[in-house]
Amino acid sequence: MAKKQICLYFQVHQPTRLRLYRFFDIGKDSHYYDDFENRTILRRIAQKCYLPMNQLLLDVIREQKGAFKVAFSISGSALEQFERYAPEILDSFRALADTGCVEFLGETYYHSLSSLASPAEFRLQVEKHRQAIKEYFGQTPVTFRNTELIYSDAIGDMVSEMGFKTVLTEGAKHILGWQSPNYVYCNPEKPSLKVLMRNSALSDDIAFRFSDRSWDNWPLTADKYLAWLKAAVSDGGNMIGLFMDYETFGEHQKAESGIFDFMRALPGVVAEDGEFEFSTPSSIARRFKAVSEISVPEAISWADEERDTSAWLGNELQKDAFNKLYGLYEKLAILNQPSMWNDFGHLQESDHFYYMCTKFFSDGAVHKYFNPYDTPYEAFINYMNVLSDFMIRVDEALSEKL
């Protein structure tokens, strides 16, 4: 009997945080980013997470002699920051790429919400990202992972046309219903596009609950976790999608919690047991036929209880900022200036919209953790001030050109 598959996938992204940009700066100063803050945070996370965890994975791949595989998606915004502030991170990812055991996935270059706004801008960004991954890691992505696992039938349709064979998304309960996330599905419009689902319970056991001492399963050991994996597929299923932020390791779950020891132990425990093997999304998609179509008419994501796009576009502040931003696309296309595209891209990062979220109840803790602003209103004001300056620049450049 074929082994069952564990699909480990990590999202690597760093937002380009905006500086405090006041009304008085509009029209005067067009540098929008808090370089100091971005550098400080990136260097901290490099020391706590990226460098030690990359080394750990490299060690495990060598020990397991190729039997251990993982997948990454690294946003263009993160790549830019690595290049600028900590190039050694790029080297360590390259070392992982060279093992042949790591798959790099495609996404939008700016970790943006463009899939929900503008198909044209979306395609541009996916293409830009594909180029970047090819340059850095020598791979052309064939698996797609949209920002924060945002996915719908229409998005699947677009990425299939762009040549992707597989897409990752959230195993959202309201989509799956009675069905299990532990099978391979396909897009109803484009049956050749395989859809892999995140097993949210087992992913969050690591990503959110691992160090929670009030959790009745604390502490989590590799043996215990393996037992859960086995239980999850005891009634059927051929894969388990463990998708999470890469910053889980060493940043969200601190080193003291034992997260690195856990991840070092898990591959060996899994190999010894023999029921599972580690695999990448593209090889799982190749090996398994889809059990059925999965229909996702409205966009889903991995965020919050709702598993929809309300973390970014749930309130009127977010919607207005979003509409104003993407209202500029036509003008940008006419202008077609690299520096304008660059700012337009960074202003599209989904994080800016996430900071404006007003859902402060069940998921408030998570939102607060990731938020440089005290209130969503401040985030909105700051963003709109920056955007206003950008709009002035676009209009001025346009009137010059015409």
Added chain:
Amino acid sequence: MFGWEFPPHIAGGLGTACYGIVKGLAHNGVETIFVMPSASGDEDQSAARIINASDVAVTYTEELGIGDFLDKVKFIHVGSNLVPYCDPEDFTNLVEEERRRQQKDFRIHYGQKFKFSGKYGANLMEEVARYAMVGGTIALQHKDEFDVIHAHDWLTYYAGIAAKRMTGKPLVVHVHATSFDRGSVDNIDTRVYAIERNGMEAADKVITVSDLTRNIVITKYGINPDKVVTVHNAVDFSGRDDLQVERGVKDKVVTFLGRITFQKGPEYFIEAAAKVLKRTKGVRFVMAGSGDMMNRSIKHVARLGISDRFHFTGFLRGADVQKMFALSDVYVMPSVSEPFGISPLEAMRTGVPSVISKQSGAAEILRYAFKVDFWNVDAMADQIYGLLQYPALAKFAATEGYDEVNTLKWDNATAKMKAVYESVVNK
């Protein structure tokens, strides 16, 4: 004169007004002893002698025993005097007990100084009460140095009353704002209302900053109209340099500046902005300040889809306020209720034409400000649009407005106050 704050350490407009008043009085030959709860020592003492209430201990003299002192100032004890249902005998006991407690409390605190914060914090009521105790003491100590007591706004009314009871000198209370300007009509702070009313009733004369406020004092507080005199505020521009600010945006700028609260009418400004933006694009609206309606206002703006043209600055201080005026082409004060409203005067002084609500005291004296009912969003939008589109109109309003506000001097206003003093002293 009892005040609560004095420049440079001010939280609101009251301190600035008091400063203008003492300077104006000095020019009119009236000497002022200015008592404030917490002076820092860097206040300008050229126009008034400043007494810091935090430096003064509560004392009583031999001829005036504790019981007597407490009888004169006991009304200021703010501790909850609500007593649950009880029969008359119990009630008498309770009152006696409370009286003994107060005397004991007083002996303990006797001779001690109380460190006032002089802020508007949680212990405000306690500070107001203590300020009265100290105020009474100060009045006694300086009994022979003044002829009339002048108390500014409810925070100082008890101190004013205490001083009057201790010295028998006439009391003038000055109403800069009432509870009805702070809350809505059916939701006012009844404790503050009671203090205000006590103050006005105890006063020999009540000065209001506008006829609007005078009306409130007469109708809502039941004060005899003969006792209530309007002296409109003025504004002191001395020592003010004209600020040259480089503009970042080419668009015209329409500004709201003040606390973003119900009384200031921010939502009318937003609605008017949306209407103007429908007709013209070359304009930006700015809401400068902060307050409990700020988040609601931001949402309101986003809902109308105008947030690329409507900006928030948050709370502005010092030079940024001047900068904001200097960047503005039209100033709007859409207040629902504004006893006076000094900000349009500042705007006009900077050469910025102003649109102000008829429900403000400033509207009573400004001839060259545009006036609208705060709720009349269409008219407001019309006037803003006109000032933006017709340069002749804007220029006229700016020049005339500039000249007009320069005539509003504290010297003139305080001359009227002096007449009020004379009417109570020579009674």
